[in-house]
Amino acid sequence: MNEAVKRRIFALVALAVAAGALGTIAFSDMGEDLVYYWSPTELLARDDAMNHTVRLGGQVEPGTIDWDKEAQTVSFSISDGSASVPVSCKGNPPQMFREGIGVVVEGELQPDGVFHTEKIMVKHSNEYKAPEGTETDPRKLYSTLDQG
Amino acid sequence: MMSFLSGLWAILTEPVNFIGWLGFAMMAGAIRMKPKFAWEHTVGVWGLLWLTIGCALGLGWAPKEAMMGEVGRILYVHVPAAWIAMVVFTIAFVSALGYLFSGRLGWDWAVEAACEVGVVLNGLLLVLGSIFAKPTWNTWWTWDPRLTASLVMMLTFIGVILLRGAVRDPNRRATWTGVATIVAYLNIPITYMSVRWWASMHQQQSTPATMNDEMKMVMRMCAWAFLMISIWFIARRWRLAQANAMAEMPEPLEIPKGAR
Structure with a gap:
């Protein structure tokens, strides 16, 4: 077989491999096993989650934030609308932390029913606005948490 | 269909996009008129000019972000790095197809140039993203799907460059690089x-x-600047690849004196 034909076959095979792999990832339910965090509903539905380090994501439930600035701890509840998990964090919350914002925490659910964490990560939405007196409606900031 | 056309028209006529259209026009003009300097310097200087203006406007003129405050301004370089990294990897992908279908080594040099410039932009994207993430998300790094995919993308193209360095024969090297680039493009x-x-x-x-x-x-201003500068880098790197290929060629056989 001459070189030119061989090269073209290589190109087509490479394209087929790439397209096949992409199709597999896009249309298989790989996402089921590829989970970055659980929502409160998903966390509470599992009986094997207790005492294991996992990530929990959802909205900071308004009215539940209790920040002890002396002891440098903060507790609040994470909610996904249908279920809610109380969270206790060693350390101060990050700058963007506030009521209604989307957060992801790393830690473990302990037998006392409280999710213990030392790391709060704050999500932000895909909206970029200028400050205009009134602040962004915090409910919009967790809109991207709804998917998946 | 109508809304698509009107959307396209809006993009074509958006004032800030004239940075790009003018840049391409200057590039075409410089290629055609063959000035004493290499044509890519026109887009390079044009890109640097708009990067300077874009960064100045981003730091001083655009409003701060409502939630993130001043820190949000890193967006003006983080997002263009991501966009243009993907554009540059696309150039590598098209060039790889170009080589495999035509057999011309000029395409292969473009693959080499674009892969390297793409890796640089991808690295910049990750570093800028990390700096952005610390004050906003409260972490330098987390293994979420987007961050992991961006890192894998960079490592894959570093792999392509390493593979390239391991093959001696220019034609075989070009074929292997081309195949690897096409498969690696899956990451985009x-x-x-x-x-x-x-x-x-x-x-x-x-x-x-x-x-x-x-x-x-x-952000669009900076994205055009990144694109123009990347074209500049790729063209420079292409010339270097060409020079290397020439140096690599075997010496022509010497014709003994006196022979006809």
Whole structure:
């Protein structure tokens, strides 16, 4: 077989491999096993989650934030609308932390029913606005948490 | 269909996009008129000019972000790095197909140039993203789908460059690089779609509707600047690859004196 034909076959095979792999990832339910965090509903539905380090994501439930600035701890509840998990964090919350914002925490659910964490990560939405007196409606900031 | 056409028209006539159209026109003019300097310097200087203006406007003129404050301004370089990294990897992909279908080594030099420039932009994207993430998300790094996919994308193309360095014969090297580049390009749609397919820390793509107008303009300005500078880098790197290929060629056989 001459070189030119061989090269073209290589190109087509490479394209087929790439397209096949992409199709597999896009249309298989790989996402089921590829989970970055659980929502409160998903966390509470599992009986094997207790005492294991996992990530929990959802909205900071308004009215539940209790920040002890002396002891440098903060507790609040994470909610996904249908279920809610109380969270206790060693350390101060990050700058963007506030009521209604989307957060992801790393830690473990302990037998006392409280999710213990030392790391709060704050999500932000895909909206970029200028400050205009009134602040962004915090409910919009967790809109991207709804998917998946 | 009509809304698509009107959307396209809006993009074509958006004032800030004339930076790009003018840049391409200057590039075409310089290629055609063959000035004493290499044609790519025109887009290079044009890109540097708009990068300077874009950064100045981004730091001083565009409003601070309502939630993130001043820190949000890193957006004007983080997002263009991501966009243009993907564009440059696309140039590598098209060039790889170009080589495999035509057999011309000129395409192969373009693959080499674009892969390297792409890796640089991808590295910049990760570093800038990390700096952005610390004050906003409260972490330098997390293994979420988008971040992981972006890192894998960079490592894959570093792999392509390493593979390239391991093959001696120019034609075989070009074929292997081409095949590897085409397969590696799989990372670009995965990285782009990662925030839609899987729940992640990184937010989904912004759209023109979710962004303040001044911010949008500065971001596009910087994106054009990144593109122009990347074309400049790729062209320079292409010439270097060409020079290397010439040096690599075997010496012509010497014809003994006196022979006819």
